[in-house]
Amino acid sequence: MLTFENLHITIGDFELRGDIKIETGAQVAIMGPSGAGKSTLFNAVAGFLSPSAGRIVWDGQNITTSVPADRPIALLFQDNNLFPHLTAFQNTALGIRPDLRLSDTQSQDVTDALAKVGLQEFEARKPAALSGGQQSRVALARVLVQHKPLILLDEPFAALGPALKAEMLDLLSRGIRESGGTLLMITHDPADAKRIADSVIIVADGQIAAPVETVALFENPPAALQTYLG
Amino acid sequence: MAARASLTIRLFGGAAIAVLLTLSLGTLIAVLLRAEAISGFGRPEWAAVRFTLMQATLSALISVSLAIPLARALARRQFPGRSALITLLGAPFILPVIVAILGLVAIFGRNGVISNILGFPLDIYGLQGILLAHVFFNLPLATRLILQGWLAIPSERFRLAASLGFTSGNVARTIERPMLIEIVPGAFLVIFLICLTSFAVALALGGGPAATTVELAIYQAFRFDFDLSKAALLASAQFVICAIAGIIALRLSIPQVAGGELDRTLDRWDAKSPFLRLQDGVIIILSAVFLLVPLSAVVLRGLPGVLEMPVSVWQAALRSIFVTVIATTVCMAMSLSLAFFVQNIKRGKIWVEGVSLLAIAASPLVMGTGLFLILFPMMDPSRAMLFITALVNAAMALPFALRALVPALRQIEGTYGKLADSLGMHGFTRLRYLYLPRLRRPLGFSAGLIAALAMGDLGVITLFSDPNRATLPLEMYRLMASYRLEAASGAALLLLMFSLSVFWIFDKGGRVNADV
Numbered sequence: 001m002l003t004f005e006n007l008h009i010t011i012g013d014f015e016l017r018g019d020i021k022i023e024t025g026a027q028v029a030i031m032g033p034s035g036a037g038k039s040t041l042f043n044a045v046a047g048f049l050s051p052s053a054g055r056i057v058w059d060g061q062n063i064t065t066s067v068p069a070d071r072p073i074a075l076l077f078q079d080n081n082l083f084p085h086l087t088a089f090q091n092t093a094l095g096i097r098p099d100l101r102l103s104d105t106q107s108q109d110v111t112d113a114l115a116k117v118g119l120q121e122f123e124a125r126k127p128a129a130l131s132g133g134q135q136s137r138v139a140l141a142r143v144l145v146q147h148k149p150l151i152l153l154d155e156p157f158a159a160l161g162p163a164l165k166a167e168m169l170d171l172l173s174r175g176i177r178e179s180g181g182t183l184l185m186i187t188h189d190p191a192d193a194k195r196i197a198d199s200v201i202i203v204a205d206g207q208i209a210a211p212v213e214t215v216a217l218f219e220n221p222p223a224a225l226q227t228y229l230g
Numbered sequence: 231m232a233a234r235a236s237l238t239i240r241l242f243g244g245a246a247i248a249v250l251l252t253l254s255l256g257t258l259i260a261v262l263l264r265a266e267a268i269s270g271f272g273r274p275e276w277a278a279v280r281f282t283l284m285q286a287t288l289s290a291l292i293s294v295s296l297a298i299p300l301a302r303a304l305a306r307r308q309f310p311g312r313s314a315l316i317t318l319l320g321a322p323f324i325l326p327v328i329v330a331i332l333g334l335v336a337i338f339g340r341n342g343v344i345s346n347i348l349g350f351p352l353d354i355y356g357l358q359g360i361l362l363a364h365v366f367f368n369l370p371l372a373t374r375l376i377l378q379g380w381l382a383i384p385s386e387r388f389r390l391a392a393s394l395g396f397t398s399g400n401v402a403r404t405i406e407r408p409m410l411i412e413i414v415p416g417a418f419l420v421i422f423l424i425c426l427t428s429f430a431v432a433l434a435l436g437g438g439p440a441a442t443t444v445e446l447a448i449y450q451a452f453r454f455d456f457d458l459s460k461a462a463l464l465a466s467a468q469f470v471i472c473a474i475a476g477i478i479a480l481r482l483s484i485p486q487v488a489g490g491e492l493d494r495t496l497d498r499w500d501a502k503s504p505f506l507r508l509q510d511g512v513i514i515i516l517s518a519v520f521l522l523v524p525l526s527a528v529v530l531r532g533l534p535g536v537l538e539m540p541v542s543v544w545q546a547a548l549r550s551i552f553v554t555v556i557a558t559t560v561c562m563a564m565s566l567s568l569a570f571f572v573q574n575i576k577r578g579k580i581w582v583e584g585v586s587l588l589a590i591a592a593s594p595l596v597m598g599t600g601l602f603l604i605l606f607p608m609m610d611p612s613r614a615m616l617f618i619t620a621l622v623n624a625a626m627a628l629p630f631a632l633r634a635l636v637p638a639l640r641q642i643e644g645t646y647g648k649l650a651d652s653l654g655m656h657g658f659t660r661l662r663y664l665y666l667p668r669l670r671r672p673l674g675f676s677a678g679l680i681a682a683l684a685m686g687d688l689g690v691i692t693l694f695s696d697p698n699r700a701t702l703p704l705e706m707y708r709l710m711a712s713y714r715l716e717a718a719s720g721a722a723l724l725l726l727m728f729s730l731s732v733f734w735i736f737d738k739g740g741r742v743n744a745d746v
Contacts, residue, residue: 068499069395080386085408098400
């Protein structure tokens with residue numbers, strides 16, 4: 001379980017507060033207006049900025065001040081997820097060892113992960129020789145080999161077309177469900193949330209709201225969400 | 231743009247190209263024609279060529295090697311004074327060479343601060359002095375170019391690295407090395423080119439058979455022996471060397487120095503260890519001392535010297551202002567004409583840019599000599615000396631101005647071209663209400679650069695070294711050469727202030743009310 005205990009983030013005049021719980025295995029969308037602090041929350045959970053007060057706890061373990069690498073977290077950004085000078089295989093293998101010295105079993109893991117995302121033929125290609133969708137698949141394969149229990153996504157696949165994006169979300173969601181991981185995904189598109197999220201966290205007006213079941217939320221949206229959806 | 235306007239553009243562009251061709255190739259031909267018997271390329275000439283290539287290679291190598299750790303330290307550390315230090319790294323562009331040399335001599339010279347501390351005199355003349363001065367000028371340039379490379383790495387990369395548990399070694403191998411492989415050859419080549427044609431440094435710190443560059447040999451052939459055939463031969467050699475380097479430069483991606491953008495640091499989770507902090511701190515402090523101390527020496531020694539300055543210094547200052555105004559006006563007119571010309575022709579852009587590079591390949595001393603010979607039958611060239619100097623300075627600064635203006639113009643056209651077309655903004659209207667307002671910043675910045683270059687240039691003017699017609703840098707050099715160091719320091723301070731002021735005035739002029 002991921003818990004924000006009286007979490008308080010301050011950046012200059014900007015403030016964000018939250019006191020919520022997210023169950024292990026949940027797939028949660030984070031939504032809210034631009035500038036409300038979705039990415040700030042992402043950075044705090046990933047370890048790129050320190051909260052001014054409160055704690056972030058994962059399965060009873062306080063990770064508020066852990067360095068990014070020590071957190072049980074795998075990340076996917078909106079773009080720049082791949083190194084342009086490394087092959088698909090190497091980009092994936094970074095998830096296992098940053099110095100790329102893999103054992104045979106580990107190499108096999110990488111190959112398996114790339115196969116799982118449908119890229120068995122493309123291991124030796126560099127990102128420039130891959131389509132946008134294929135690049136996203138490589139990044140996804142890396143998340144899978146990292147075997148981290150918590151997956152954090154900041155508007156992933158935003159550059160892809162609707163059909164391709166839906167396909168990637170399904171692939172991601174299925175992969176994480178198989179491994180029993182927990183997913184936190186920032187998105188501005190209600191369709192993403194409806195597609196894979198069981199619940200939604202609204203970040204608005206300096207507050208991180210507790211997760212609400214997705215179907216129920218969109219049937220009866222709170223004021224902040226209503227304004228956002230228009 | 232409309233067909234009506236394009237005639238004007240062609241006319242101006244063609245005129246600018248004609249002037250450039252005359253200045254670069256025409257002057258070379260004029261010198262070659264006057265050379266009576268083409269003397270052979272003897273040992274001293276080969277020695278000059280070898281020395282030129284060697285010092286340029288070493289200067290570029292040392293500058294880039296020192297710049298890599300400095301740029302890395304600046305990219306990943308935030309400290310008070312960081313932005314001031316980065317501004318300082320831009321200063322050598324507008325710092326007159328001869329002023330910096332005076333500062334370096336004050337620190338590293340025979341009677342300099344370090345000699346006094348060590349108790350035995352250092353020798354700053356010769357190869358080591360030339361290298362010292364070249365590194366002083368080009369370490370900052372290399373650092374800025376490489377720092378840009380670092381800051382251009384998307385911040386997600388470093389976050390990803392932190393999340394994947396990269397050590398600083400992993401970061402160096404996976405993220406930093408590929409960037410360096412891309413940036414460093416270009417930075418090396420830029421500095422190599424600058425050092426190939428550097429004249430004032432060789433004039434002040436070199437000389438003798440062991441430390442004579444081709445450019446210096448041209449000066450000596452013309453000024454001491456009036457041996458035009460030797461000067462022409464050396465000029466051709468210089469032209470060939472620079473042209474080859476220029477062609478290589480066209481093939482490599484040459485990094486550009488952008489204004490600003492360097493005012494941020496990278497968050498680096500891999501570089502938090504005390505050892506790395508200490509290492510970066512030491513590198514930053516040593517570099518700052520190396521760059522600041524000679525300049526402080528100029529200011530400190532110059533202040534009392536201002537009172538010692540003979541009237542001739544003030545007269546020279548007036549002449550320098552005249553040269554600066556003419557050079558800046560001519561260069562801006564030519565570069566704007568060329569920039570619009572390049573923008574409007576469909577084919578042959580590369581040729582136009584090639585012509586502008588001729589100005590780099592041509593030796594300013596040859597340009598001066600050629601203009602002298604062309605004008606000689608018509609009038610007394612020494613009367614036109616200041617104008618020749620201004621014209622040569624304008625030609626030399628042209629590539630820099632074009633580098634700023636051409637991309638800016640392309641961007642304006644790309645962003646607003648269709649909108650302007652649809653509104654029927656053509657010709658003068660488009661120039662007045664679209665291009666000029668949006669070009670203000672690059673125009674101001676490049677005018678500032680040109681003015682500072684012209685103000686501080688100690689090149690072609692040395693050929694005519696007429697005491698009654700000296701510019702401020704030449705007057706300062708003469709005072710230095712006659713060991714009137716007090717007065718020379720005063721003149722140096724004056725020159726430094728003039729160069730900084732002209733840059734500041736133009737650059738500021740481009741920024742005020744420029745809505746971005």
